[in-house]
Amino acid sequence: MNKHQLVTQIREKQSYLCVGLDPSMDKIPAHLHKEKDPFFAFNKAIIDETIDYAVAYKPNTAFYEALGTKGWESLERTLDYLPSSVLKIADAKRGDIGNTSNLYAKAFFDTLHADAVTVAPYMGKDSVTPFLGFEDKWVILLALTSNIGSADFQLFQDSTGRQLFEEVLLKSKDWGTPENMMYVVGATRGEKIAEVRRIIPEHFLLVPGVGAQGGSLQDVALHGMNPDVGILVNSSRGIIYASSDRDFAQVAKKEAIKLRDEMSETLQKLK
Amino acid sequence: MNKHQLVTQIREKQSYLCVGLDPSMDKIPAHLHKEKDPFFAFNKAIIDETIDYAVAYKPNTAFYEALGTKGWESLERTLDYLPSSVLKIADAKRGDIGNTSNLYAKAFFDTLHADAVTVAPYMGKDSVTPFLGFEDKWVILLALTSNIGSADFQLFQDSTGRQLFEEVLLKSKDWGTPENMMYVVGATRGEKIAEVRRIIPEHFLLVPGVGAQGGSLQDVALHGMNPDVGILVNSSRGIIYASSDRDFAQVAKKEAIKLRDEMSETLQKLK
Numbered sequence: 001m002n003k004h005q006l007v008t009q010i011r012e013k014q015s016y017l018c019v020g021l022d023p024s025m026d027k028i029p030a031h032l033h034k035e036k037d038p039f040f041a042f043n044k045a046i047i048d049e050t051i052d053y054a055v056a057y058k059p060n061t062a063f064y065e066a067l068g069t070k071g072w073e074s075l076e077r078t079l080d081y082l083p084s085s086v087l088k089i090a091d092a093k094r095g096d097i098g099n100t101s102n103l104y105a106k107a108f109f110d111t112l113h114a115d116a117v118t119v120a121p122y123m124g125k126d127s128v129t130p131f132l133g134f135e136d137k138w139v140i141l142l143a144l145t146s147n148i149g150s151a152d153f154q155l156f157q158d159s160t161g162r163q164l165f166e167e168v169l170l171k172s173k174d175w176g177t178p179e180n181m182m183y184v185v186g187a188t189r190g191e192k193i194a195e196v197r198r199i200i201p202e203h204f205l206l207v208p209g210v211g212a213q214g215g216s217l218q219d220v221a222l223h224g225m226n227p228d229v230g231i232l233v234n235s236s237r238g239i240i241y242a243s244s245d246r247d248f249a250q251v252a253k254k255e256a257i258k259l260r261d262e263m264s265e266t267l268q269k270l271k
Numbered sequence: 272m273n274k275h276q277l278v279t280q281i282r283e284k285q286s287y288l289c290v291g292l293d294p295s296m297d298k299i300p301a302h303l304h305k306e307k308d309p310f311f312a313f314n315k316a317i318i319d320e321t322i323d324y325a326v327a328y329k330p331n332t333a334f335y336e337a338l339g340t341k342g343w344e345s346l347e348r349t350l351d352y353l354p355s356s357v358l359k360i361a362d363a364k365r366g367d368i369g370n371t372s373n374l375y376a377k378a379f380f381d382t383l384h385a386d387a388v389t390v391a392p393y394m395g396k397d398s399v400t401p402f403l404g405f406e407d408k409w410v411i412l413l414a415l416t417s418n419i420g421s422a423d424f425q426l427f428q429d430s431t432g433r434q435l436f437e438e439v440l441l442k443s444k445d446w447g448t449p450e451n452m453m454y455v456v457g458a459t460r461g462e463k464i465a466e467v468r469r470i471i472p473e474h475f476l477l478v479p480g481v482g483a484q485g486g487s488l489q490d491v492a493l494h495g496m497n498p499d500v501g502i503l504v505n506s507s508r509g510i511i512y513a514s515s516d517r518d519f520a521q522v523a524k525k526e527a528i529k530l531r532d533e534m535s536e537t538l539q540k541l542k
Contacts, residue, residue, distance in 0.1 A: 024374070062371045065378040072343045095391060096364055097418040100333045103295070107336040120366060122393045122413055124420020142393055147368040149395020156438055159430035167427055 009055045014264035018056035020236025039074035045249035053260040056087035090114040095127045102130035146186025146209030169199045178202040187215025193223035211238035221266035280326045285535035289327035291507025310345035316520035324531040327358035361385040366398045373401035403447045417457025417480030440470040449473040458486025464494035482509035492537035
């Protein structure tokens with residue numbers, strides 16, 4: 001999926017919602033446990049009910065790997081099931097020396113047919129660029145994450161006051177283009193989104209941390225939007241676990257609509 | 272496996288060799304392609320021939336994930352096949368927000384029975400500590416990697432001249448102990464190993480980059496060893512792809528013996 005297609009989807013659906021598909025056996029409704037592939041059954045129901053209100057889906061690979069081969073199968077099924085009209089993000093946070101990153105890129109883009117992979121920047125340019133050689137595929141590089149530990153190293157600063165996450169943005173922004181790179185910028189640090197925008201005005205941001213983690217959608221839209229919208233806001237638990245009963249998918253739909261409505265308002269302001 | 276068991280193995284085998292199990296279809300001998308599980312057949316032969324000269328094995332998960340579910344099965348089989356006398360390292364370079372890192376820890380320690388997982392530090396303390404709550408299991412945190420891109424961010428320095436990799440060592444060394452944490456320090460930056468040792472005298476170092484990537488074993492031993500040996504030196508391509516013919520495992524054995532002999536000499540000096 002290229003940038004034009006993504007922006008078109010956002011304008012049509014009036015939504016920049018990304019739904020995090022993070023199933024775990026202790027949280028999905030009990031009646032799904034007897035399914036042959038409970039994770040896929042759960043994801044399929046969520047996708048079916050939210051597809052009109054979301055433009056991206058983001059399975060975090062940890063939830064699948066925790067079940068070993070079986071989990072990996074659920075991940076494959078889920079990515080296969082998602083229609084090509086949405087951005088399929090493998091939230092894998094990979095990154096390794098060049099020839100090895102290239103294998104991860106193949107794993108996620110060729111084998112699993114994801115459109116985008118989250119990548120960790122610690123190992124530098126040659127660990128990131130192998131993901132950039134695939135047409136209409138995306139690297140989503142971690143810049144400023146939404147967890148408490150993000151302060152440990154991401155805010156480490158040089159003698160001019162430049163922080164590591166800013167150094168990551170500055171150095172990496174020319175490794176690819178706004179057509180094949182996005183950045184993870186957590187909503188829990190709303191005040192930082194404006195700083196990020198000054199360094200990378202054009203790139204899309206994938207913003208986790210709205211809802212359960214405490215970030216505000218209004219703040220994110222205010223500081224993060226650019227003329228091409230430029231933001232994807234992720235919600236995982238707030239949607240998929242809004243109910244743990246048989247009605248989980250319908251309740252997920254309601255939560256997705258709520259977010260879509262709020263997003264739609266912010267998109268009106270953009271015009 | 273705990274530290275005492277690891278040091279005992281090293282002294283008995285007179286080796287601190289870690290063998291990187293990184294199979295790929297274009298590099299393993301052609302006659303293995305018709306096996307039901309070519310990666311496992313390859314790994315099994317390598318393990319059988321090198322087990323007397325190595326104390327650790329390190330499959331890099333990228334090589335397995337590139338084949339999807341099939342590859343994940345090969346990884347499971349390989350880790351199951353390795354005897355409990357060696358340290359089983361899943362070179363996964365994972366790291367995510369706390370509850371998600373916990374799932375990765377379960378994936379590698381509980382489901383795959385690895386003894387150690389490599390973890391990327393970018394997301395900070397709460398992305399690392401979930402891996403530390405498992406008895407006799409290890410986090411191997413990336414500090415200074417062996418690739419060219421390591422200079423991009425790992426050498427980013429603050430106003431006092433402290434570099435990011437040093438900040439990672441300083442902050443993280445008390446998250447665990449030398450009994451459950453090691454660090455990746457690349458041999459291609461031999462002069463840096465002494466710097467690392469000044470910050471963390473007691474922790475084990477996992478050192479990639481000897482051989483194919485150009486680092487010197489003598490330098491690593493000189494600067495890296497401590498009274499408990501304190502180093503594991505990894506070789507992947509130099510051993511497993513020393514021959515691409517039917518004799519690949521026997522040639523791998525010869526290469527492993529060469530490294531063991533060189534390691535044995537450095538261990539004599541330690542006494």
